[in-house]
Amino acid sequence: MKSLIHILAAWMLLSSNAAGAPPEAVAVHCFRSSSYNRCFYTLDESERDILQTRYWDVWTYEGPAFLAFASRSDDRLAPVHRFWSGWLNTYFYTLEEREAEGLLASSSDVWTYEGVAFYAYPANDRPAGTFPVHRFWSDALATHFYTTSDRERFSLAHDPAGLWQYEGPAYGVYPQEDERAARIVKGPAIHWVASDSATILWETDVPAPSHVRYGVDSVSQYDLRDPEPATLHRVVLSHLASDTRYVYRVGSESAWREGSFTTAPAPDRAFRFAVCSDTQWNSLTHAQIAQSILADRPRIVLHAGDLVSAGRDWDIWEAEFFEPASGLLANVPLIPIPGNHGYFGSGPPWFFYYFDRPVSQGGFALTYGAVRFVGIDTSAPFAPGSPQHQWLLEELASPAHNDALWRVVVLHEPPFTATTGHGDNLAVQEHLVPLFEQRRVDVVFSGHSHAYERYLHHTIVYIVTGGGGGPLYPLWPDATPPIRQVGLSLHHHCSIDVDPTLGTMTIAAVDVTGRIVDLVRLHKHAPTQSFTALR
DSSP states (O other), rough: OOOHHHHHHHHHHTTOOOOSSSSTTTTEEEEEEEEEEEEEEEEOOOHHHHHHHHTTOOOOOEEEEEEEESSSTTTTEEEEEEEEETTTTEEEOOHHHHHHHHHHHHOTTOEEEEEEEEEOOOOOOTTTTOOOOOOEEEETTTTEEEOHHHHHHHHHHTTTTOOEEEEEEEEEEEEEOOOSOOOOOEEEEEEEEEOOEEEEEEEEEEEEEEEEESSOOTTTSEEEEEEEEEEEEEEOOOOTOOOOEEEEEEEEEEEEEEEEEEEOOOOTTEEEEEEEOHHHHHHHHHHHHHHHHHOOOOSSSEEEOOOOTTTTOOHHHIEEEEETHHHHHHOEEEEEOOOOOGGGGOOTTTHHHHHHHHOOOEEEEETTTEEEEEEHHHHHHOTTTSSHHHHHHHHHTSHHHHHHHHEEEESOSSSSSSSSOOOOOOHHHHTTHHHHHHHTTEEEEEEESSSEEEETTTEEEEEEEOSSOOOOBBBBOSSSSSOOEEEEEEEEEEEEETTTTEEEEEEEEEEETSSSSEEEEEETTTTTEEEEEEE
């Protein structure tokens, strides 16, 4: 039955694919004014030439933006009306007849109707191969802004200054035909996995369709396509077999990259996972850590935050995260939480763009084999009364949490640490540690302090694993209970073996050379556990 569903899904996507824009589609030219932060669109080439020659000091020509139509050659097409406001010094475009009629009827003193700019598709009735033009409004700037860019849409919607309000997709258009072939500039990355599904992410430099070929024995077994052009491609593979290795190829036009992943096992199967953190700044060290993790052959990786040094600066994501970890990301699912550096910088927090979670809601819960993983964003409010605290209460009381053999929490700022960089996070101690004890959490992994530390407090093992690439912090003597059991200032990751049959979880700290520098084994004897230090 699963194979039949696979084939049916692939056939449906293939059959809906479009050959491209109709021959009557023409280029719509885009101008932007940096002085006024406004957009202007026209398919009239004489109008384009006038702006370029006479008003070059106000309007910057950005080239053809997309393909639309000069007339209604398709019954689904509708006119996009253009208005000009001398009072607001801005243009406005709408495909909605009611909106256009409302401006003509009640705001003619503000808005002057300039006619039909071009014809486009209603946003909710677009052919395959088109994409939406998104519309924003700014009260402060008294103007609308339009974009077809995935990245620009996210940036405007999450502008730290709060200038822009997203009004939704305005209309649908075809992508401008680009002589350049699409290039994959980030990924692929497996950014979510379960027993029956996986999500693959990659980014291209220009909008292009998404294409994934995958299978157990070869990439030729199943074929999924999404014809809608995008720069950020996110494809969910569903109806997969559990505990099974899949190989895949992702593509956008002629650009292809390959990888593999293994779906989550049943609760009675043994597996290995890894934990790392603080991979920011030093891309060479991060690359060493990523290779060391890959050599350990984990099934899944948990990242405890600070993926990059300034998460609001888009330019550094490739250099500090995607490129150093490219081999790991393509072949092992990596599930992160944001750290405090995820909110550093001047733009929107790009963590949420790439990992597809609501901004400031970076937590997650995932059952993987015999383990229930819970990720907490310590840079977002987590005190009682906050949305994250309420979510955490519900998660820690859920059947998925209570039924798991092992319960593992991943957060960024540790409740217990003693380094020159950071000390104990007292808010985590006050608001989260009691919950962990009440709800029988077994292990808490964190980062933030660039070192390796191991604590045991009220039967819970607390491990700081902040050695993923950032500059190391020397250790302070630990004089405040709970007293640190092991402390090492070195770059490393943690490799964890789960054996449900034996009821054990074995945690190893591994340096960049592959040497095990600390080893501890937890023994599950319901309803309590014991623990043995092996090094």
